[in-house]
Amino acid sequence: MNASVAWIGLGAMGAGMAGSLLSQSFSVSAYDVYAPFIKRVVQAGATASSSPAHAVQGASTVGLMVVNADQVEDVLFGAGEVAQSLAPGSVVVCFSTVPPSFLASVAARLAVKDIGFVDAPVSGGFVRAAEGQLSVMVAGTTESIERARPVLEALTRAPNGKLTVVGDKAGAASDFKLINQVLCAIHIAVSGEAMALGVNMGANPRKLYEAVREGPGASWMFTNRVPWQLEPSETPKSAITIIHKDSGIVMDEARSYGLYAPVSAAAEQVFSAALGAGLGRIDDGCVNVLWERFGGKPVAQRVTNFDPAEQAKAEETVTALLEGVHLLSAAEALVFARRKKMDVNAVYDVVSKAAAASNMLSTRGRRILAGDRSVHSPLRVLHARVSKVIEEAKKTNTPLFLATAVHQALTLAVQNGWSDEDDSAVVRLWGADQ
DSSP: OOOEEEEEOOSHHHHHHHHHHHHTTOEEEEEOSSHHHHHHHHTTTOEEOSSHHHHTTTOSEEEEOOSSHHHHHHHHHSTTOHHHHSOTTOEEEEOSOOOHHHHHHHHHHHHTTTOEEEEOOEESHHHHHHHTBOEEEEESOHHHHHHHHHHHHHTBOTTTOEEEEEESSTTHHHHHHHHHHHHHHHHHHHHHHHHHHHHHTTOOHHHHHHHHTTSTTOBHHHHHHHHHHHSOOSSOSSBHHHHHHHHHHHHHHHHHTTOOOHHHHHHHHHHHHHHHTTOTTSBGGGTTHHHHHTTOOOTTOOOOOOOHHHHHHHHHHHHHHHHHHHHHHHHHHHHHHHHTTOOHHHHHHHHTTSTTOBHHHHHHHHHHHHTOOSOSSBHHHHHHHHHHHHHHHHHTTOOOHHHHHHHHHHHHHHHTTOTTSBGGGGGGGGGGGO
């Protein structure tokens, strides 16, 4: 039998992670505010607990997979009474996505009680959670990480799992996750916007997807999420409410730093609009349904008759839209990391190989980091192409939240006299932060 673990938070991700530990012979005491969730993991072998304090009795490691910082605070130091119930020498691992600055204070308050703390945001989705094959970035003292290592390694098994130590202070891993989510949130939102425009232009959505995923407008999220649009499932894999929360954290942090973040702001508004339209519970990849509520054509439709010329035009238009948004999101994310005084090269190395990856991040991100001012693709060319995207959207009455924000940024760059510079010069919009 492995270590005794208390697990608090049994939603789609938390239940999968707890179940994975159970399958690997960990003893798990489980708690969630929603009793049916507890029953689900008890059937897999967990011990039911009546409260967070009850769950941590005798546990050496506590896993938290709750919704937000308020819940972390309440579980540890409020009504949950975990901090006062844990024995010295134990360790708390926070897998939730919460503001980085908040976690530093949590670690300090627990350290007074000789309780370790590990900042460990996750990515990979509920299927990989149940398989114990998540990607987890961790930060904390060496002692705290070592205390938690058996659990961390059990949740990040091969072939798809990965455990990466990114710092020795709580909050550092969540900083990496924050930058990752800048890109992921934008890429998810723009996958809906791009496909909505394409089908409104008369494209066969499946052929559009196949063409774009192989080109310069591709991203990991576009490749992963558009199939959800094409074949919607009644069982959500990652609800819009989750990415809405993450984009909210991104923008709260951006505002606290006084950071210009036009594309993240547009993405947050897409997800807020989706919640307002009653779409919070559907897959985030199906955010395209928002455009259907505006009267657009469904992406899931099966098109057999289409005009090859219209198809080609839609593919070029959608590619230009994605290239523009992915370029600005890459610049925004890297500037954000620099403003937070992170190791930007390390950030790029992590996010460019994960779910935040895009062709534009790979090519333009390298140029931005290297300070490469040589001209590979003039900014005026991309500006002209995105201008045509806006024109096509007007013709088809397709609202463009992200592309409009990007077009405005590119227009400002042109007005600044950078037309003949490489399009990666848009990073100069951030001035001293570039």
